[in-house]
Amino acid sequence: MTDIKSNYQNVLRDVEKIARDCGRNPRDVRLIAVSKTKPIEYVKEAAEAGAMDFGENRPQELVSKQAELPNLRWHQIGTLQRNKVRHIVGKCALIHSVDSLPLAQEIEKRAGALGIVQDVLIQVNITGEETKSGIVPGELGGLLEDLAKLKSINPIGLMTISALGNTQDENRAVFSKLRVLGEKFGLRELSMGMSHDYKEAIECGATMVRVGTAIFGARDYGTK
Ligand SMILES: *Cc1c(COP(=O)(O)O)cnc(C)c1O
Numbered sequence: 319m320t321d322i323k324s325n326y327q328n329v330l331r332d333v334e335k336i337a338r339d340c341g342r343n344p345r346d347v348r349l350i351a352v353s354k355t356k357p358i359e360y361v362k363e364a365a366e367a368g369a370m371d372f373g374e375n376r377p378q379e380l381v382s383k384q385a386e387l388p389n390l391r392w393h394q395i396g397t398l399q400r401n402k403v404r405h406i407v408g409k410c411a412l413i414h415s416v417d418s419l420p421l422a423q424e425i426e427k428r429a430g431a432l433g434i435v436q437d438v439l440i441q442v443n444i445t446g447e448e449t450k451s452g453i454v455p456g457e458l459g460g461l462l463e464d465l466a467k468l469k470s471i472n473p474i475g476l477m478t479i480s481a482l483g484n485t486q487d488e489n490r491a492v493f494s495k496l497r498v499l500g501e502k503f504g505l506r507e508l509s510m511g512m513s514h515d516y517k518e519a520i521e522c523g524a525t526m527v528r529v530g531t532a533i534f535g536a537r538d539y540g541t542k
Contacts, residue, residue, distance in 0.1 A: 320535035322363040326351065329532050330368070336520045347520055350393055352512075352530030354379065355537045358386055364533060365390060371411070373528050377402040384409045395477075395509075395528055397451045400424045413438045414477040414509050414528075417453050419464050422471055429470035436470060439477040439509050442499060444492045452478065455499055462503055475507025475525065476500050480515055489515045493522035 334344035351364045352373040361372060361383060374380035375396020384392045391411040398406075398415050406413070407428040416422050416438045429436040440461060443452030453461060458476075465473050476499060480492040493510050500508050500523075511519025511527035519527055530537065 320360075322360055322534060323367040325533045325535075326364045326367040326369055329529055333516065333520065333527060336517050340521050342520070346525055348526045350395070350509075350526055350528045351533050352395065352528050353383070353534060354396070354530065355539065356534045358383055360534050361387060361390070369533075371526075373414075373530070377405045381405050381409060393528075404428050407436050408432045408434055411437065412474075415439070415441045415451065416471075416473070417441045417443075417451055419461060422461070422465055422468065426468040426471045434470065435472050437472050437474050439475045439507060440473055440505075441477045441479075442496060444478050444495045445481075455495070458499060458503065473505065475505045475509065477509035479512070480510070480519075482514075484515070486515075486518055489518040490522055493519050493524065497523040 330349055333347055333349050337344040337347050348371055350371040350373045351369045353361050354375045371391045371393060373393040373395040380392055380394055392409060394406055394410045394413045394415060396415060398413060398421060400421055403424045407425060425436050425438065440458060441452040442458060443454055446454050462473060465471060476496050478492060478496045480489045496508055496510055507525045508523055509526040509528060510524045513529050513532040516527040516529060
């Protein structure tokens, strides 16, 4: 089995070193361990090594893991369909993938019914082509204006994904643009950077990195 504890500690040390090397406080970068497709035992291993934050992309999987380990902070990082919102609101610390008003309105409705405020990030598709999810930068201002009218959903930042084949310079360009957008709209959290590009993301101001493979090993979608 993958040595999850030492992987987690190595990635955490690396994240802290990268932050320090570029003059940032390591405490300002949260490491989210992306446990999607991995069994609950892997989550427990990482938690024993000190991990507090876990990312999932399928709502059903988030809900079942959250039920077993409710004291951890669960993050919905994958594309979210409106009909799945009711399952996860109130069970996850942060939804990273809000990319439309109808989705936000559904979150508003479900959070309101529970009497809570759901923190979310707006997913932005910086280049308009690498992934299908996320709004284009030009739509961000309008969406934030609409969200400001809602009471039970609280946008605290932005999220983006840089395309897999991008060079380091291309990653930096994507991440820098997200940071500029965050500054423009006064949003403090920036969720950006995965196993292969978290270094550039931290250098460009990431406050959360989402790391799966480097902690839990490669994912196998073929067998289940
Ligand atoms: C799977 C996933 C990650 C983690 O990717 P790794 O390359 O395994 O680190 C991060 N963010 C999102 C949105 C993901 O779906």
